[in-house]
Amino acid sequence: MPEDFDVKLDNKYHLPDPAFIQNSSIMDYEKVYQESLSDPEGFWEKIAEDLHWYRRWDKVLEWEHPYARWFVNGKTNITYNCLDRHVFGGRRNKVALIWKGEGDDDERIFTYRHLYHAVNRFANGLRKLGVLKGDRVCIYMPMVPEQIIAMLGCARIGAVHTVVFGGFGSAALNARIVGAEAKIVVTADYAVRRGKSIPLKHLIEEAIINAPSVEHVIVLRRKQDQPIEIHSEMEIDYDELMASVDRKCEIEVMDAEDPLFILYTSGTTGAPKGIVHTCGGYMVGTYYTTKHVFDVKENDVYWCTADPGWITGHSYVVYGPLMQGTTVVIAECTPDYPDPGSWWSIMEEYGVNILYTAPTAIRMFMKMGELWPDRYDLSYLRVLGSVGEPLNPEAFEWFYKTIGKEKCPIVDTWWQTETGMHMLTTMVGQPMRPGFTGKSIPGVVVDVVDKDGESVPPGTGGFLVVKKPWPAMMRTVVNNDPIYRKYWSTIKDYYTAGDLAVKGDDGYIMVIGRSDDLIIVSGHNIGTAEVESALVSHKAVAEAAVIGKPDPMKGNIIKAFVTLRVGHQPTDRLRNELIYHVRITLGPIAMPSEIEFVDSLPKTRSGKIMRRVLKAQEMGLDPGDTSTLDE
Numbered sequence: 001m002p003e004d005f006d007v008k009l010d011n012k013y014h015l016p017d018p019a020f021i022q023n024s025s026i027m028d029y030e031k032v033y034q035e036s037l038s039d040p041e042g043f044w045e046k047i048a049e050d051l052h053w054y055r056r057w058d059k060v061l062e063w064e065h066p067y068a069r070w071f072v073n074g075k076t077n078i079t080y081n082c083l084d085r086h087v088f089g090g091r092r093n094k095v096a097l098i099w100k101g102e103g104d105d106d107e108r109i110f111t112y113r114h115l116y117h118a119v120n121r122f123a124n125g126l127r128k129l130g131v132l133k134g135d136r137v138c139i140y141m142p143m144v145p146e147q148i149i150a151m152l153g154c155a156r157i158g159a160v161h162t163v164v165f166g167g168f169g170s171a172a173l174n175a176r177i178v179g180a181e182a183k184i185v186v187t188a189d190y191a192v193r194r195g196k197s198i199p200l201k202h203l204i205e206e207a208i209i210n211a212p213s214v215e216h217v218i219v220l221r222r223k224q225d226q227p228i229e230i231h232s233e234m235e236i237d238y239d240e241l242m243a244s245v246d247r248k249c250e251i252e253v254m255d256a257e258d259p260l261f262i263l264y265t266s267g268t269t270g271a272p273k274g275i276v277h278t279c280g281g282y283m284v285g286t287y288y289t290t291k292h293v294f295d296v297k298e299n300d301v302y303w304c305t306a307d308p309g310w311i312t313g314h315s316y317v318v319y320g321p322l323m324q325g326t327t328v329v330i331a332e333c334t335p336d337y338p339d340p341g342s343w344w345s346i347m348e349e350y351g352v353n354i355l356y357t358a359p360t361a362i363r364m365f366m367k368m369g370e371l372w373p374d375r376y377d378l379s380y381l382r383v384l385g386s387v388g389e390p391l392n393p394e395a396f397e398w399f400y401k402t403i404g405k406e407k408c409p410i411v412d413t414w415w416q417t418e419t420g421m422h423m424l425t426t427m428v429g430q431p432m433r434p435g436f437t438g439k440s441i442p443g444v445v446v447d448v449v450d451k452d453g454e455s456v457p458p459g460t461g462g463f464l465v466v467k468k469p470w471p472a473m474m475r476t477v478v479n480n481d482p483i484y485r486k487y488w489s490t491i492k493d494y495y496t497a498g499d500l501a502v503k504g505d506d507g508y509i510m511v512i513g514r515s516d517d518l519i520i521v522s523g524h525n526i527g528t529a530e531v532e533s534a535l536v537s538h539k540a541v542a543e544a545a546v547i548g549k550p551d552p553m554k555g556n557i558i559k560a561f562v563t564l565r566v567g568h569q570p571t572d573r574l575r576n577e578l579i580y581h582v583r584i585t586l587g588p589i590a591m592p593s594e595i596e597f598v599d600s601l602p603k604t605r606s607g608k609i610m611r612r613v614l615k616a617q618e619m620g621l622d623p624g625d626t627s628t629l630d631e
């Protein structure tokens, strides 16, 4: 329970350097916030007017709890706002995308015109394969420009993309392809990591067995000198498809409430949840937050280190920044390969002004010391951002001093796959309080409440909720609307985020961690149930329980407790085999770091595993109320 958290409320603030916040887009946060509260619809309407619509909305919001329709009957296409607006509006030859690979010369640069034509071609390619508005397309690719081209190509013709992070294994991939009923899968022959090629296509071959919806697999063959084989008519070469179609594609006019994409996130019950986002509200929410949270300026070079396989990549690598017409850097690079200077050399090389990354990466760099960043010129930097897990005060201070030279504001942004856009942060120009994310974004009402929904007093812990609808909110969960409704009915009629938080005496919010069975590992959301079911699918395992164990680098690591079936011995060999089994089933990101063999698991009398008890034992804490524990 949140009351158990012993939170030290430090009263330390940092004020951003005035020179760095001059001309910031929002100089008076409190005033803007109050205005947004007094007329939320008018607030969002004004923002929507910045964007291109084929037809104006009749009404900003129709809210029948828990169902929202934003920009009712408005017609648009987000790719018009990402591409056409710039190509036909003065940014035609501006650099849209810089891709950086591991080698010194591995670089590809796309102007807005290049990107526009590539996206149009891909969209035409999809149409040639019979893809229609509303059809689902699964994208399973490494971090290459074609991944973004495929996403935008789908959106151009109204196909709903579902991007799966390249680190997922074949079973996880199959669940997502089947769940979304994908008609097309887009993949590549390999990804690059630490100087090695990691083959990807065989995972797709396994994942589409028992996925009857799949009609075609589009394969990007990066290895031109040794191209992998195309096995059947089902498989199509990406380059051949692109060459066979026109570079102008008629755009699909989308209703504001038509789905734009599905993105799977971990569920608490085993099956991942397909979160559905729609065209209009998502467009307005990500446009606004990119512009004002990062305070983007015309000549900025912007680098968000997330993979587009996650929501951070959707909203703040692809859609938000391209709507701003900014220059986006993407890198298929590991932060410490070939040495721990690789990221800082990218920052220097391209003159990155805005860096958006994760606490786990910051902590890794911190461990390696300031010598590495100090070798590079980071003087272009203006704004630093963090996302995915709590940015602990030590990591904040290091990021602020060593990277931001005590000048750059840090925006620690709290949000989720479900929220689609930033919800809490400390806007550029406001005093920053290490350890605290900050306050609600204008137009958004986040609060910390007790289990009855009453707002907690300052200095107290509670549950993080959102009290009013916001434009980029998810609209449903694929094939599971009851789960969607549950988000809005657990605490009063608020949206319950599933996070625990503390409210400071100044109204700043500190996010502490999950209140449910999700584990945030290096900023990635992993469901205990999914890992447990992968473990019990191994022939030696009778039962498994998984917990998140706090870790100074990764935030949490996955620890599994396993009971064995008769005839199997708890050996190191079996332990390694189980870790490997999870790796190939779910992918490297879900691998347990520790496995402990036990004789039995603590359960309630009704047979539910009490992970809470295991976690308390692991951390040497009092397990709390164990009255329901079975003897």
Ligand code: PRX
Binding pocket: 265, 311, 312, 386, 387, 388, 389, 390, 391, 412, 413, 414, 415, 416, 417, 418, 437, 497, 498, 499, 511, 512, 513, 514, 520, 523, 524, 525
């Ligand atoms: O627990 C919170 C944590 O990440 C969860 C959402 O995960 P996901 O949907 O994968 O999206 C991650 C990127 C937006 C949240 O419920 N989280 C996210 N940002 C923060 C955070 N925890 C603390 N501070 C943050 N800034």
